Each structure stands twice: as C-alpha cells, then as structure tokens.
Amino acid sequence: METQFLNWLLPQIKKDHRLEVPPGDDAAVLRLPGGKRTVVTTDLLTESVDFRFPTSSDDKDFPPSASAHQVGRKAVAVSLSDLAAMAACPEAVVVSVALPQRGGKKLAEDLFTGIQEEVDAFDVTLAGGDTNAWDGPLVISVTAIGSVPPRGCWRRDGARPGDLLVVTGPLGGSLLGRHLDVMPRCREAIAIASRYPIHAALDISDGLAIDCSRMLTASHVGGIIELASVPIHSDAISLSEVPDTNQLTPLEHAMQDGEDFELLLAIPPQAAHALVEDDPGSLVQQTTMQPRIIGKVTEGFAFAGTTPDGQTIRLEPKGFEHVFE
Amino acid sequence: METQFLNWLLPQIKKDHRLEVPPGDDAAVLRLPGGKRTVVTTDLLTESVDFRFPTSSDDKDFPPSASAHQVGRKAVAVSLSDLAAMAACPEAVVVSVALPQRGGKKLAEDLFTGIQEEVDAFDVTLAGGDTNAWDGPLVISVTAIGSVPPRGCWRRDGARPGDLLVVTGPLGGSLLGRHLDVMPRCREAIAIASRYPIHAALDISDGLAIDCSRMLTASHVGGIIELASVPIHSDAISLSEVPDTNQLTPLEHAMQDGEDFELLLAIPPQAAHALVEDDPGSLVQQTTMQPRIIGKVTEGFAFAGTTPDGQTIRLEPKGFEHVFE
Numbered sequence: 001m002e003t004q005f006l007n008w009l010l011p012q013i014k015k016d017h018r019l020e021v022p023p024g025d026d027a028a029v030l031r032l033p034g035g036k037r038t039v040v041t042t043d044l045l046t047e048s049v050d051f052r053f054p055t056s057s058d059d060k061d062f063p064p065s066a067s068a069h070q071v072g073r074k075a076v077a078v079s080l081s082d083l084a085a086m087a088a089c090p091e092a093v094v095v096s097v098a099l100p101q102r103g104g105k106k107l108a109e110d111l112f113t114g115i116q117e118e119v120d121a122f123d124v125t126l127a128g129g130d131t132n133a134w135d136g137p138l139v140i141s142v143t144a145i146g147s148v149p150p151r152g153c154w155r156r157d158g159a160r161p162g163d164l165l166v167v168t169g170p171l172g173g174s175l176l177g178r179h180l181d182v183m184p185r186c187r188e189a190i191a192i193a194s195r196y197p198i199h200a201a202l203d204i205s206d207g208l209a210i211d212c213s214r215m216l217t218a219s220h221v222g223g224i225i226e227l228a229s230v231p232i233h234s235d236a237i238s239l240s241e242v243p244d245t246n247q248l249t250p251l252e253h254a255m256q257d258g259e260d261f262e263l264l265l266a267i268p269p270q271a272a273h274a275l276v277e278d279d280p281g282s283l284v285q286q287t288t289m290q291p292r293i294i295g296k297v298t299e300g301f302a303f304a305g306t307t308p309d310g311q312t313i314r315l316e317p318k319g320f321e322h323v324f325e
Numbered sequence: 326m327e328t329q330f331l332n333w334l335l336p337q338i339k340k341d342h343r344l345e346v347p348p349g350d351d352a353a354v355l356r357l358p359g360g361k362r363t364v365v366t367t368d369l370l371t372e373s374v375d376f377r378f379p380t381s382s383d384d385k386d387f388p389p390s391a392s393a394h395q396v397g398r399k400a401v402a403v404s405l406s407d408l409a410a411m412a413a414c415p416e417a418v419v420v421s422v423a424l425p426q427r428g429g430k431k432l433a434e435d436l437f438t439g440i441q442e443e444v445d446a447f448d449v450t451l452a453g454g455d456t457n458a459w460d461g462p463l464v465i466s467v468t469a470i471g472s473v474p475p476r477g478c479w480r481r482d483g484a485r486p487g488d489l490l491v492v493t494g495p496l497g498g499s500l501l502g503r504h505l506d507v508m509p510r511c512r513e514a515i516a517i518a519s520r521y522p523i524h525a526a527l528d529i530s531d532g533l534a535i536d537c538s539r540m541l542t543a544s545h546v547g548g549i550i551e552l553a554s555v556p557i558h559s560d561a562i563s564l565s566e567v568p569d570t571n572q573l574t575p576l577e578h579a580m581q582d583g584e585d586f587e588l589l590l591a592i593p594p595q596a597a598h599a600l601v602e603d604d605p606g607s608l609v610q611q612t613t614m615q616p617r618i619i620g621k622v623t624e625g626f627a628f629a630g631t632t633p634d635g636q637t638i639r640l641e642p643k644g645f646e647h648v649f650e
Contacts, residue, residue, distance in 0.1 A: 016450045016451075018416060018417055018450040018452070019450060019452060023453060025453075027453075028417070028419065028452035028453045030416065030417050030450070030452060030470060032361075032363065032416055032470075032472050033414070033416075033472045034472075036357075036361045036363070036472075038357065038361070038363050038470065040417070040419055040452060040453075040468070040470060041419070041453070042419040042420070042421045042453070042454060042455050042466070042468055043421065043455045044421035044422070044423055044455050044457050044464075044466060046423045046457060046459045046461065046464075048459060048460060048461075049457065049458075049459045089358070091343060091355065091357055091358075092343055092353070092355050092365070094353065094365055094366070094367040094468060095367070096367045096368065096369035096466045096468075097369070098369055098371045098464055101648065125341045125343040125344060125355070126341075127341075127343070127344060127353035127355060127365060128348060128350075128352075128353045128365075128366070128367070129367060130367050130368045130369050130466075131647060132369050132371060132374065132647055133374075133647040133648055134371040134373060134374045135373060136371065136373075136461055136462065136464075137461065139369075139371075139423055139461075139464045141367070141369060141421045141455075141466040143365070143367055143419060143421075143468035145355060145357075145363065145365060145470075147357050147358045147359075147361075322456060322457055322458040323426065323458055
C-alpha cells in the first residue's frame, strides 16, 4: 500500500501514538499494548486495471491475459513486496474477495491455488479472509502482517545527502508478463537489513521516477540519477519495439513503468559499494537480485538526471497513478 | 470475516503454528515471533450487495439507500464487530478501496468522513490503505487489528452442554436502516470478558439461526432455542408488515435476518444469569446492550427450538449466505 490512504486527504490523517512511521510509507508499523510492534499493509487489485482475464473474442495479446492462479499469486506478492520495502518479516495474510456470482466458484478455486503457492513460497500463514459474491468482476484485497526485524523497520523518509541510490534489479517492460509473476524481495530485504546500514527504502511499484521522487520528497532531499547506470530490463527493450504501445525508449520504460517490485535503497557510500560488490548469492541463496548504484542523494529538492554526455536534466516524477474524474 | 476464507475450501487451509484459533472463527489470533499475539480480521463490502446508493430514478425506498459517509462507517464497524466477537481490543484498521473513476474523488471524501468518525468513536488508528480507481462500483475492504485481552480471546468452538445461550440485544429487521448504522459491541465484549467466564462467542452477522448453528457445529454440540425468549426488534415487526417483502413473521426475521451485529454467547448458567441480571450500564457506560437468555447448549448435534406451547421443532440454519452459480 501507500499508508497515505486517500492520499489527497493525507493531511487529515492524524499523527497517532500507535504509528511508529509517519503516514505515507509502504506499510504501517503499529505500536501495540505491552510494547509489541506489528507491521501491516494492504493492497487491492481489480480486474481490468491490475490484470485482465482472457475473453472468448480475445484478439489482444498485449498486455498478456492472466489466469486466476496468477492473480492469486500476484495479490499476495504485491502485499509481501510492501513488507519487503520495510525489511519486515512476512508472517501472515488475510484475503478478501468479491467474486462474480457466475463462475465465481471455479474462479475462486484457481485463485486459491495461486494464493496458497505464494504463501507457501514465503512461509506465510493464510490466516483467513472474507468471501463475497456479487454481480461484478473480480476484486481481491490482501492484507499482510509482518514482524519487525532486529534493527527495526526501514522507512522511506530517511535518505540523507551523500547517500547512494541502489536498485536491486533491472527495470522496465513488466507489462510483457512480469507484472503477473511478481517476485517480492522479502528475503533480500531481510538479509540486506541484517548486514548493511540502510537510510531509506521503498519498493518500485509505480515506476522508478515517481517512486524515487516520493522517497526524496519524504526525506526532504534531492537526488541525481545517472541515467546510463539505470539497469534496463530486456523486456523494456522488447516493449519499446512493440508497434502499438506508446513508443517510449527502453530507458523511459525503465524510468516510468510500474510493477517491477525491485527495491530502491538510499545507502551510505561505503555500504552501497559493498552491497553491489558482494555476491548476492552469499546474502540470499538463489536470489535473482542484481544491485546497481544508479545515483545519489543531494541537498535541496531537485530531482535530476545526468545524461551520458554529461548534461544535467530535470526529471519528471512519471509513473502509474490512479486518476479520478 | 470468517477466517474460513473460501469456506468450501476450508479443509485445504492448513493448520499452522501461527494460528492460535482454528480456521473458521471471526478473527485470526496470530502468534508472532517473541511470543507476541495479534488479532486480525478482514471484511469487504460491495455496492449493491452490502449497500446501495440513491439513483436519480430512485423509486425504491426499501432497503434504504446509503450515503458514502454511512458506507465508510459501516465498513469499519463490521470489521470491529469481528474483533468484538473475540473480545479483542481494537487497535488499528487499514482500508483498501476501488472507487469509480467518475465521481470517485467526492465519493472518497465522504467515505473518509465516515471512516474517520467510526475509528474516532472506538479510539482506533487509521493506519493506512490502498486507493484504486476503476471503471466499476465502490468496493471497500477493511482489515482490523486488535490486541489480545488479559484472559485471552473468545472463540466460537468452546460451547459446552449445559451452557446457556445469551444474545446482547433484540434481533431482526436491520434492513430497515440499522444495517447502515452498525454498533459493534467492542466495549461490551471487553467488559463482559473481564467479568464473566465465556465459553464461546460470535457476532450475529448473517442471522441468529445460521450463526448459532455455526457456533454449535464448531463446538460439536447441539442447542435448543426457547423461541418465546428470542428478543424481537421493533424493526422485525415493522418489516413483517411491509407488503413487498417476503412475508416472514417477526420471529422469523429475528431468527434469519443478518446484520444485527449483536453478540451470541455460550455461558455457564450461573454467570449467564448474573450477566442478564446485572445493570448493563455498570459494565459499559451508555450501552444499549440488553442481554437475554434465549436457550441452552445440549449434548448431541441437534439444533432445535421450543415453541410457546411446549413443542420441540427442528431449526433450519437459515440466514444470509453468498451464493455462486
């Protein structure tokens, strides 16, 4: 989630003795009675916005359609990714669904196999849920509960001038299919948190440019992205060659596409260099993580990029946003 | 919620070291690292099933249409009621919404005032959420987090033969408007839990008959309801007189109507008599609670009622259920 629920109303959300992290982060860290702390985050997916099912008259192949199994996996994965953004240890999920009355039972069974696969993969408890029938398309909301790691949770508002910006993998083009095969960086986050000092973190769900801008704004700092260092996923190259899409360059896809669910970290320079030079496999077995330094945090509030020819350009915080009329 | 998410798949949901209460209760009691325990429950409401908004061509007055403010209140209240069913202390909620793109912003603002009113009334933290736009009607899912009371959480599977069955208020006819003005019995539950031994509890969300049957089944016992003792709400009488509804008697409405959100408790006889004889106002200031003994728990598995003329009849577990084609 964004803890900034109804984000344009954020200033109305009260500061509260139970909230350890200010509103607006990826998950809430709750202080409960007896000094207990719990991390909680919620995400909701809707048919047509977050996934589409194949139709009988399906002549589209982009974006690829999803199976209910994939939707179940994705719904759990995106909430776990919010826990990863805090380096919280995933413990449990609850799942609420609105299922179409017609065909809802079969749909639910396939959904369930995906949910079960994902919770098993992360040793998470499926603690329950709420099952509803209605005369509408599939809606699924997953709330994930995590525990606080020994050194405390990461947050997005702690980036300091001089920190280096690190992403945990190549970006862009997720709509070619990776948006249905989300790999939350839970294990990587916990391992990184145990070994390196991290000043700020979030998961790149809406696009590097907009999410990086959010981290910098929350931290009251600026940042410069070295554009030639942004790791571009091969899907971003493929997507830039698809004729009926919006003709962005691979770099633009890497900067603006959502649903990569890699982590963006602000790290003191020495630790940042250590992280990118260390063997990822020594941190987490069989990880696909490929950390790369992509820029640095600066004084002031400017969000800029440096081009390969040495120019500095202003960056727009582009990415996915829910828009209302 | 029912923790029995996708309830026909319940046998597939694994018993788990993190679940203190078996699947199928109103909320999950999670054992987290370091001996911490957290209570969690989720509920999802959809337009047309759980509420309806007024339309420009509105010639219906039944059931009454809802304002977005009422929907916000209700969405929080029904999740808090699940915490009340466990005697858990409400701490925080997270809210995810799918809002129609057209008019969604105004809708969200009104929704928010209702959410805020309800969380303030119960001193609960609005910890965050997820805000989505889509080309569909309003869907709202609230997950509530609670803490465990000193004597532990109530559960629904502990009713024992000889226990008396108690409801905390009159039932039936909620569709006349109380379904949009839900009063979760959180304070009452916590106060009752601190003073009386309770063997089993749930909140009556789908109807007394079906919910009582669920408690008895979970507890592997039977029960007899003394039908003349079931407290009938004046709305149940009014609703039985509405010509275009399904012509149930007031008692049938009290037995089958959902969304009363009173508690059903199984209590040892002496404590049950004490609870109904004590002044509710001495337990909770300004409570509207009116506890009444309505029957008793029996050996075996029969679910029966006694009529005023002394006959014993078999009771059907009627009430609201989500149905799929």
